[in-house]
Amino acid sequence: MTNWRIRDLQSTDLDGLLRLWEEYRANGTEPVYALSEVLASTRKDVAVAAVAGDEVVGVTVARAAHDQGWVVFFAVAEAWQRQGIGRAMLAAVEQRLAPLGIQRLSILVPDEQTQVGALTKAGFADKRHLRFFERDVPIRQEEIMLLRELGGRMLNRDRWHNIGGMQREKQVLEQRLVLPLADPDLAERFGVVPPRAIVLFGPPGTGKTTFAKGIASRLEWPFIEVFPSRLAASPKGLAGELRETFERIEGLDHAVVFIDEVEEIAVKRGGEPPSPMQGVTNELLKLIPTFREKPGRLLICATNFIRALDPAFLRHGRFDYVIPIGLPDADARLAIWQGFVSPQAAEGLDFEALVTATDGFSPADIEFAARKASQVALERAVAENGGTVAGGPTLDDFLTAVGATRTTVSADVAAEFEEDIDTIARL
Incomplete structure (x- = not known):
């Protein structure tokens, strides 16, 4: 017994x-x-x-x-x-x-x-062909409501890998940002301090927002975009609402905070009478050092006009890196075209001709040309087939659309960008 x-x-x-x-x-x-x-x-x-x-x-x-x-x-x-x-x-x-x-x-x-x-x-069989996999959920339950209130979200994990081409930019961001932030213990062993704030600059439409979202996706951190235009509508004023937003972000363990067109709130100070935006610039300059004190955060500011920023904004101690994001290279243009061309039209299409024809195009320019060619082909198919849609855009349709597209980045802007890389970029 x-x-x-x-x-x-x-x-x-x-x-x-x-x-x-x-x-x-x-x-x-x-x-x-x-x-x-x-x-x-x-x-x-x-x-x-x-x-x-x-x-x-x-x-x-x-x-x-x-x-x-x-x-x-x-x-x-x-x-x-x-x-x-x-x-x-x-x-x-x-x-x-x-x-x-x-x-x-x-x-x-x-x-x-x-x-x-x-x-x-007890009759249990050892299923040796089975393996146990586990991953941590990147955000705590109690953070979800705060993230929603801030207008933030968790992005799909594949955004980073879906950025085609731009290998030089991706390598810089991977090595300078993602590596030390994702593995702070490894960074500490080598005496590397993980970055807390960076600036992405470059001509309009070159994908700075795409890269910011890609970094958040790669780190699996919540992505919060701060819109100065929305904050300005608050009764507290732009400076007060900006301060409160950053204080609330303190409640998150990790966060990628993104401010696009930051030149709107970090303009050069000076002049008589002082600009009404100088108070906002001062507030932002005070917020950044406080933001940098807590690990697990990354502030990304993006600008099309880096020369318009206040010089104090870019100094060492506020931003770890000032990274240029230029027009897409050939590999990136190919990936962009492949993303906007339908599978039916892609079969047998000479993509190399499209890549060559769109040298100097921004991602937004390529998207516009692709959609325009598709719309022209749709209208032609309807007109020629009595309402029965058939076929798709041809290479001539795409090349015609490319020829009619006014590029976002002029030669002068591109030349200024190259100058800014030499004088302002910090990698």
Whole structure:
């Protein structure tokens, strides 16, 4: 006759569960599920204990997920092993889960765990073809509401990889920003201080916003875009609303904060009488050092007119890097064209001719030309087929649209950008 028995886990048994948890870890095995998950399951799912007198000598906790049952904690005190306690607890759990429609009971165990005899004896098969994968959720539940109030969001993880071409810019951003921010421990070992604020500058339509979103996607951090025009409508005024926005961002563990067209609120100060925007510029200059104090943050400011910024805005100590983002290279133009050409039209299309014809085009220019060619082809198909749409845009349609597109970046603007790279960029 055994001197132990199985019963439902009680609230007074939690000390015993914690003792088993620590014993489990002391043997060099890390439980698959976190202690917080196990404790939560003891309250709302199925949990049994093996007790000898008043002592808890074994605990098994399981939860139901549709027709699948999962054992989230399974432990027997070392001094009480090989007495059938494990098998008895598993049978009790299975019995309690059966009314819930469970058709399969599974358990994940760490590779280091050697005491698996109870599992095999209880009829569990070792599914060696299965592997356990895990990822952390990048934002806490309590942060979600704050993020919504700030107008922020989590971006799809593939944005960074979907930026075609621009390999030089991507390499700089990957090495200078993503690497130290994503692995601060590694950065610390090499004496690297992760960046806190950067400026992206370049001609209009060159993809600065796309890169900012790509960085947030790559880091898996919330993306918050601050719109000065919206803040200006607040009764608190632009400076007051800007200050409050940054204070609220303090409630997030991680964040990529993006201000586009920052020249609107960081204009050169001076002149008589002083510009009404000087107070806003002063406020922003005070906010940046405070923002930089807390890790897990990155401020990205973008501008089309870097020469319009106040000189104090760009100094060392406020911004770690001032990075140029220019017109797309040939590989990037090819990726952009492939993204805007329909699969039907892409078949047999001479993309190289389009890439060559759009040298000096911004991504926005290419998008406009692609959409214009598609619209012309649609109208032609309807007119020529009596309302039955057929065919798609041809190479001539695309080249005609390219020839009729007025480029965003003039030769003079492009030349100024090259000068700014030499005199202002900081990599």
